[in-house]
Amino acid sequence: MNETNIPVPKPGVMDIAMYVPGKSKVPDGVKLHKLSSNESPIGPSQQAVAAIADATSKMEDYPDGSSTQLRNAVAEAHGLNPDHIICGNGSDEILGLLANTYLANGDEAIFTEHGFLVYKIATLTAGAKPVVVREEDCKANVDAILEAVTPKTKLVFLANPNNPTGTYLPIEEIRRLHAGLPSTVVLVIDAAYAEYVRRNDYESGIEMVSASSNVIMTRTFSKIYGLAALRIGWAYGPRHMIDALNRVRGPFNVNAAAIAAGAAAMRDKSHLEQSIVHNDEWLVKVTEGLEALGLDVTPSVGNFVLVHFPDVEGKRAPDADDYLTKRGFVLRLVGGYGFPNSLRMTIGTAEANLGTLAALKEFLA
Numbered sequence: 001m002n003e004t005n006i007p008v009p010k011p012g013v014m015d016i017a018m019y020v021p022g023k024s025k026v027p028d029g030v031k032l033h034k035l036s037s038n039e040s041p042i043g044p045s046q047q048a049v050a051a052i053a054d055a056t057s058k059m060e061d062y063p064d065g066s067s068t069q070l071r072n073a074v075a076e077a078h079g080l081n082p083d084h085i086i087c088g089n090g091s092d093e094i095l096g097l098l099a100n101t102y103l104a105n106g107d108e109a110i111f112t113e114h115g116f117l118v119y120k121i122a123t124l125t126a127g128a129k130p131v132v133v134r135e136e137d138c139k140a141n142v143d144a145i146l147e148a149v150t151p152k153t154k155l156v157f158l159a160n161p162n163n164p165t166g167t168y169l170p171i172e173e174i175r176r177l178h179a180g181l182p183s184t185v186v187l188v189i190d191a192a193y194a195e196y197v198r199r200n201d202y203e204s205g206i207e208m209v210s211a212s213s214n215v216i217m218t219r220t221f222s223k224i225y226g227l228a229a230l231r232i233g234w235a236y237g238p239r240h241m242i243d244a245l246n247r248v249r250g251p252f253n254v255n256a257a258a259i260a261a262g263a264a265a266m267r268d269k270s271h272l273e274q275s276i277v278h279n280d281e282w283l284v285k286v287t288e289g290l291e292a293l294g295l296d297v298t299p300s301v302g303n304f305v306l307v308h309f310p311d312v313e314g315k316r317a318p319d320a321d322d323y324l325t326k327r328g329f330v331l332r333l334v335g336g337y338g339f340p341n342s343l344r345m346t347i348g349t350a351e352a353n354l355g356t357l358a359a360l361k362e363f364l365a
Contacts, residue, residue, distance in 0.1 A: 166300025
């Protein structure tokens with residue numbers, strides 16, 4: 001076939017590096033402990049599981065195109081107006097909708113050097129230019145972001161807390177960032193890990209959205225709610241922005257099982273608290289255990305830690321990854337995020353956490 005006579009993607013598409021999920025395979029006969037995708041070790045709420053079973057009894061019917069049940073549950077839990085909420089096929093879809101709604105050729109979107117890889121993919125897909133700014137000590141730098149703003153800037157993506165570093169900006173810094181942005185620039189606060197944060201100076205973004213016309217906050221059910229397989233996300237924003245996003249999203253973008261399960265999970269407060277307690281306990285134990293082995297760990301407020309390995313032959317991150325994988329402990333290489341000698345470790349079950357620490361002790365010996 002003559003390749004000069006085939007359909008050609010629009011300029012820029014083939015320059016996009018495909019997103020590579022955390023791996024989930026180990027050698028045959030080895031028990032898998034997947035700690036590569038920041039999934040919940042607690043699993044989903046049993047109320048959510050029951051809701052799925054009920055929802056699948058009518059699979060011949062289209063789902064509610066407005067995700068009313070889910071939006072109402074989110075609004076009820078957070079004291080919000082459901083008309084200011086949009087639901088999506090994971091928060092990834094909403095990030096893509098924001099890019100496709102507010103970015104065009106020649107526009108720019110800003111994000112930080114160790115930010116979520118989907119920001120760049122969404123920006124390039126929309127035909128716009130990604131502008132990457134430096135971080136300081138693995139934290140977003142407000143001054144660097146503001147310095148990068150030009151008349152072409154239309155979006156600023158900020159993960160708070162950030163993945164894969166686990167660091168966050170206190171609310172005063174977020175307010176300073178917002179105050180320095182033109183009113184025509186959308187500040188996207190990606191708060192996928194907000195439920196895990198236990199800091200008095202942290203806010204997820206709800207208050208800022210309520211008081212602003214150019215701020216939107218995205219959230220997910222994939223992490224603390226244990227519903228990653230269903231792909232459920234939501235966003236809270238000004239009515240005019242939600243209206244714009246609803247015009248470009250698919251008419252049935254959230255399936256019926258996801259709507260029912262998400263609503264049930266949002267209302268199961270005891271399951272949420274169980275997940276928080278587990279993470280609070282093991283985030284400390286895992287961090288202290290890694291540091292006791294002589295490894296550097298970036299202080300995290302999420303459900304994962306970024307572990308830095310020595311620049312020593314045979315003891316670098318790829319070596320550790322290979323050693324751990326052969327023993328069933330799957331972590332995440334994060335070279336694509338600018339950390340070629342680091343691994344991101346999800347806080348898992350007690351067995352997985354202790355097993356990883358034991359294997360790393362053997363590896364570093």
